[in-house]
Amino acid sequence: MLKLTDDLVFAKTGQHLNDLQDKVVRGTIQGETYxxxxxxxxxxxxxxxxxGAKLWHIFSESLGEEVNKSNLRSAMERLQVSLFSSHSLFLSNIAQESVQIRNINFCEKTRQPPDIPNSNSDYQQPPTExxxxxxxxxxxxxxxxxxxxETLQTCILQEHCRLITITGISGIGKTQLAVKFLQEIKHNFEYILWYNLxxxxxxxxxxxxxxxxxDPNTDSELIPKNGKRLKPIKYLQKHRCLVVIDNIHNLxxxxxxxxxxxxxxxxxxxxxxxxxxxSHQSCFLLIGWEQPIELAEIRSSNPKFKTLTIRGLETTAIAEFFREQELGEDEKLTPIIYHYQGNPLWLNIIANFIPEMEDFGDKIIENNPIFLPQSLKDNLQQQFNRLSPLExxxxxxxxxxxQPVNLAQLLIRGQIPSSDLFNALQxxxxxxxxxxxxxxYCLSPVLRQYIIELNH
Incomplete structure (x- = not known):
């Protein structure tokens, strides 16, 4: 019965039932209230x-009779009976290839999945708009x-989280992770916007x-300057939408x-x-070096808010990268992977730098110094410039x-008032x-070396 309703909607709109429409139809058939x-x-x-009202309108137009919440089940049952009778007629007249019921063709050939057209059909499902x-x-x-x-899939598709922040130091792979995830799950959302801030x-x-x-017909020049008036949340309540905002730290x-x-x-x-x-059915995915301070503070009390902090890649994944670059044996490269925290951008900079240094590049691998090419320094400088004087x-x-120090040791030194120290560490x-x-507490080897060189 649900398959018939999906066929009707697809025949009318060119799109299958989305998650909420599916739930409305299922619930109605099972006698659930709105x-x-x-x-x-x-x-x-x-x-x-x-x-529901929009669905009943589609079914009414398609079947030529009034369909509403109270009679949806009986209307679909009558349609099934009509299809069965039509199928019997088909069996008695093999020349008839299909049966038309109130402007909808139900093919009597073996059904294929909804998104795979029959091989003899010229119809191509329109791309998502x-x-x-x-x-x-x-x-x-x-x-x-x-x-x-897997964490993102669980949070967004199963737990229906409303807002997720992906944080991590520059170059760690936050944006690439989001792109890969989006490619895998985009069919689950009716609307998706990727916005680069x-x-x-x-x-x-x-x-x-x-x-x-x-609403593609909206004239952007007519949108008021005060964003509160239009309340974009109303669109997010009406539709299943994923909004990705990259470089959120620029806020x-x-x-x-x-x-x-x-x-x-x-x-x-x-x-x-x-x-x-x-209340709404959409999700915001925020990507950047920082997250809004209020989100960092409320996520522990709101299960619909999550933060995913991205760390360095596993040694095996990075070793594969170095093998592709033909830079040496895995055992010799392991310390470099450690020093540069498995950060893909940093390691790529080093991988490009080593061959340019010829013999000196081999010494870098053998002696394991922490070397900072200028492009890596420039990358770190952008982030360092954002730090507060207290940090x-x-x-x-x-x-x-x-050596690394604990909180008590930092407090004993007394260089920074305790409340300021706590805020800066956080x-x-x-x-x-x-x-x-x-x-x-300690800095990573790369950041430590950068600060040392910056102050000499």
Missing amino acids: EKIAEDFHCNESYVRDI HHELSEMPELGVFYDRTSEL DHASTFTEFQAELIELF FLSNQLAGQYQSEYEEFRYLFKQIEEL KQVILELVQQE SLFRRCWLEKPDHF
């Missing part, structure tokens, strides 16, 4: 009623991130792109603790608050210590600039 369907799908009852991915970068060489991909972006521009995704102030909004981006804070508080002071304290952790093995 309230129960909305509760199960975590959305507003009024929105479920609206979806609701995925705006023009700003999504191409997927380059992708190394194993099975665990991270650069320094010139504004909330009005972001809002215009989001609204245009849902925040430099020379301040992590996640402090620039004044011109306060509208994003308001939108994220709506995402947290209001820089803490980092200098750590660099002066030959902010550095959120930026992935600190490591904490066995409750001892």
Whole structure:
């Protein structure tokens, strides 16, 4: 019976039932109320009623009789009877290839899956028109991130999380992970927007792109400057949508603790608050060096908010990369992988640098020094410039210590007031600039070497 409703919708719209439409039809056939369907799908009852009304209109036009929530089951049963009778007629007249019922052709040949047209048909399913991915970068060489991909799939497709932040130091592979994930799950969303947040972006521009995704006929020049009026959340409540915002750190102030909004981006804070508080069926995926401070603070109390911190690649994955570059034996390369934290960008810089140094490159591998090519320094400088003076002071304290130190040792030194020290350590952790093995604080070898060279 559900297959028949999907056929009717596809014949009318060229699209199959989405997740919510499927739930409305199933629930109606099983005698569930709109309230129960909305509760199960975590959305507003009024929105479920609206979806139902649109479906009943499609079925009514297709079948030539009034179809509503109370008679959907009986209408589909009558259609099944008609199909059975038509099938009997087909068997008695082999020349008849198909039976037409109220403007819908139900082929009596063996059914194929809905998205695979019959081989003798010229029909091609139209491409999805609701995925705006023009700003999504191409997927380059992708190394194993099975665990991270499974985590994202669980959070978004099974737990229906509303907002997920992917954080990590520059070059660790956050964006590439998101691209790979999107390629695998995009069919689960009716609408998808990938938005690259650069320094010139504004909330009005972001809002215009989001609204245009849902309503291509909207004149962006008519969108009011005050983003609160249009309430993009209403679109996110009506549709199953995935919004990816890359380079989210560009929303925040430099020379301040992590996640402090620039004044011109306060509208994003308001939108994220709506995402947290209001019922909807969409998901925001935020990618960057930092995350909004309010999200970092509430995620422990809200199961619909998650943070995925990306670490370096496993040694086996990076060793495969080095073998492809023909840089040497795995045993010799392992210390380099450790020094550069399995960071794909950093290791790629080193891999390109070693052959250029000829004999000196071999000495780098043999002696395992921490070498910082200029392009790697430039990459680190961009992130270092965002640190607050307080964070820089803490980092200098750590660099002066030959061994990792615990919190008590830092407090005893008394160079920084305790409350400022706690705030700075927390902010550095959120930026992935600190490591904490066995409750001892330290910098990674690359960051430590960078700070040392910066101060000499």
